[in-house]
Amino acid sequence: MNDLRDLYEEVILDHNRNPRNYPCKPEKTNRSAHGFNPVCGDEFFVHLHVEDGIIEDIGFDGAGCAISTASASLMTEALKGKPATDAERLFREVHHLLTEERQVGGPGEFLGKLTVLTGVKEYPMRVKCATLAWHTMKAALHDDNQTVCTE
Amino acid sequence: MSHAPNLAPERADNMFDVERIRAEFPILDQDVNGRPLVYLDNGATTQKPRRVIDAIRRYYESDNANVHRGLHALSERATNAYEGARDTVKAFLNAADRREIVFVRGATEGLNLIAQSWARPRLGPGDEIVITTMEHHSNIVPWQLVCRQTGARLRVAPIHDSGELDMEAFAALVNERTRVVAVAHVSNALGTINPVREIVETAHAAGAIAVLDGAQSAAHGAVDVRALGCDFYVLSSHKCYGPTGMGVLYGRTGVLEEAEPYQGGGDMIHTVSFEESTWNDLPYKFEAGTPNIAGAIGLGAAVEFMTELGMDAIAAHEGDVLEYATAAFGELDGIRIIGTAPKKAGILSFVVEGIHPHDVGTIVDRQGVAIRAGHHCAMPLMRRYKVPATSRASLALYNTRADIEALVESLRKVKEIFDR
Numbered sequence: 001m002n003d004l005r006d007l008y009e010e011v012i013l014d015h016n017r018n019p020r021n022y023p024c025k026p027e028k029t030n031r032s033a034h035g036f037n038p039v040c041g042d043e044f045f046v047h048l049h050v051e052d053g054i055i056e057d058i059g060f061d062g063a064g065c066a067i068s069t070a071s072a073s074l075m076t077e078a079l080k081g082k083p084a085t086d087a088e089r090l091f092r093e094v095h096h097l098l099t100e101e102r103q104v105g106g107p108g109e110f111l112g113k114l115t116v117l118t119g120v121k122e123y124p125m126r127v128k129c130a131t132l133a134w135h136t137m138k139a140a141l142h143d144d145n146q147t148v149c150t151e
Numbered sequence: 152m153s154h155a156p157n158l159a160p161e162r163a164d165n166m167f168d169v170e171r172i173r174a175e176f177p178i179l180d181q182d183v184n185g186r187p188l189v190y191l192d193n194g195a196t197t198q199k200p201r202r203v204i205d206a207i208r209r210y211y212e213s214d215n216a217n218v219h220r221g222l223h224a225l226s227e228r229a230t231n232a233y234e235g236a237r238d239t240v241k242a243f244l245n246a247a248d249r250r251e252i253v254f255v256r257g258a259t260e261g262l263n264l265i266a267q268s269w270a271r272p273r274l275g276p277g278d279e280i281v282i283t284t285m286e287h288h289s290n291i292v293p294w295q296l297v298c299r300q301t302g303a304r305l306r307v308a309p310i311h312d313s314g315e316l317d318m319e320a321f322a323a324l325v326n327e328r329t330r331v332v333a334v335a336h337v338s339n340a341l342g343t344i345n346p347v348r349e350i351v352e353t354a355h356a357a358g359a360i361a362v363l364d365g366a367q368s369a370a371h372g373a374v375d376v377r378a379l380g381c382d383f384y385v386l387s388s389h390k391c392y393g394p395t396g397m398g399v400l401y402g403r404t405g406v407l408e409e410a411e412p413y414q415g416g417g418d419m420i421h422t423v424s425f426e427e428s429t430w431n432d433l434p435y436k437f438e439a440g441t442p443n444i445a446g447a448i449g450l451g452a453a454v455e456f457m458t459e460l461g462m463d464a465i466a467a468h469e470g471d472v473l474e475y476a477t478a479a480f481g482e483l484d485g486i487r488i489i490g491t492a493p494k495k496a497g498i499l500s501f502v503v504e505g506i507h508p509h510d511v512g513t514i515v516d517r518q519g520v521a522i523r524a525g526h527h528c529a530m531p532l533m534r535r536y537k538v539p540a541t542s543r544a545s546l547a548l549y550n551t552r553a554d555i556e557a558l559v560e561s562l563r564k565v566k567e568i569f570d571r
Contacts (some may be wrong), residue, residue: 003517004513004514004517004564004568005568007513008510008514008568008569010571013569013571039525039526040509040524040525040540040541041526041533041539041540042509043539064507064509064539065507065508065509066507066510066569067509067510069357069507121515125513126509126513129509132521140570
């Protein structure tokens with residue numbers, strides 16, 4: 001049962017129960033994107049207010065499993081007020097954390113609280129849940145209107 | 152399954168030696184994540200008894216050849232085995248004639264064949280096709296394609312909250328414009344057993360053909376296509392203890408003769424010239440190319456296996472386990488069963504309050520319990536119940552009350568993990 005508790009970390013359960021910046025579309029939203037995994041039904045909209053390369057505000061709505069919801073919530077918390085370049089870097093590091101067999105030098109400090117997602121790696125079927133909001137955020141940053149899917 | 156079992160329930164139970172039956176399924180004897188496998192995803196696919204696996208292996212080891220072609224001994228044996236499977240299936244469905252049994256890839260291909268070969272050439276603007284809210288995507292999308300191709304209109308009969316078809320609304324939708332009524336015999340996501348005889352009568356009274364999707368019914372109770380009176384009935388081999396990539400389309404001789412060929416190629420023709428070709432007789436008109444010979448032989452062995460056990464005895468056994476599971480779920484807090492029709496096959500769809508079905512699926516899998524989580528290829532039905540997905544335990548003849556106890560125990564773990 002220990003490994004299940006690694007997946008369903010207390011921080012993850014907390015963000016699933018009380019997602020931050022949810023359901024929320026910031027007033028000055030100027031970038032939005034849609035993420036949808038049709039097989040499992042996870043569906044999120046990520047909204048950004050980007051000004052001079054800074055993510056001034058961020059919110060999301062939609063619905064999904066605990067892993068996808070917590071990952072989205074943690075993401076909004078981590079990105080609010082950060083430069084878009086940090087968002088790109090975090091996207092890469094989270095992706096690396098979830099998909100790479102071997103971590104080079106362990107998860108970087110840059111990830112902070114997001115390291116709670118480490119347990120997802122042991123559940124390959126659930127990685128797509130954890131990455132959905134991140135890909136959706138990236139699409140929003142790049143003003144990509146295509147619906148994102150991580151299945 | 153819509154008929155009362157021939158055997159008294161106690162007697163059927165005594166004769167149904169589930170431990171002996173389980174021993175015929177090699178795959179069931181294994182641990183998953185350190186726990187004995189509890190396989191409750193039979194609505195997705197059933198496991199295969201040793202005799203099915205052996206029949207396929209035997210065919211490849213000793214009889215493999217193309218059918219209906221060679222004059223040599225192997226081809227004769229392969230042809231006899233392939234056509235023997237057709238006779239077995241004919242008896243299983245109580246079809247009037249072996250020519251009414253068409254081998255296809257699965258229920259999905261069967262439905263597409265009916266849509267493209269029978270419906271598409273005869274439907275046009277003003278015509279209507281009636282389905283229900285509880286259909287699987289494979290009994291929705293082929294008809295949507297036909298509607299797009301012909302200008303016909305798709306009508307959808309609603310269901311009650313219990314998961315029963317609203318028969319009044321259904322009857323009101325069927326009229327002189329209706330050309331096709333296509334309904335699931337058993338709902339894959341709810342377990343509802345539809346009153347198909349009445350549905351067929353309603354369709355025929357309006358001059359429409361009746362198509363029954365038997366993907367979830369064929370392995371779980373006696374099916375008599377003549378008693379049901381349907382024009383078409385489809386099933387998937389892999390949901391009936393047979394191999395994947397194999398299925399059956401039953402069609403009344405009359406409608407099969409009216410239908411155009413589905414695909415062109417070898418075996419489906421009588422004569423070919425560059426000016427004109429003529430079609431082979433039923434059922435070969437619909438079996439272009441080298442068929443799934445091993446698949447048909449495997450399906451034949453699976454049908455013999457089910458027939459020996461007795462479809463009524465299988466229905467009684469699964470009914471007992473379903474009843475036990477429904478009662479056990481009633482004692483769990485925060486679990487809602489989706490699909491509570493009085494007449495149900497062994498399917499238990501449910502949602503756990505506040506916990507997404509995928510999280511439920513992952514946690515129970517860690518305890519060796521295999522269930523399905525998702526929309527079950529029935530997205531419109533999920534919208535009807537305002538849920539993104541459900542968890543689904545679906546039964547087969549080898550499931551036991553102990554399997555249900557393992558499921559219930561694993562669901563307690565789900566709550567334990569989430570409530571901490």
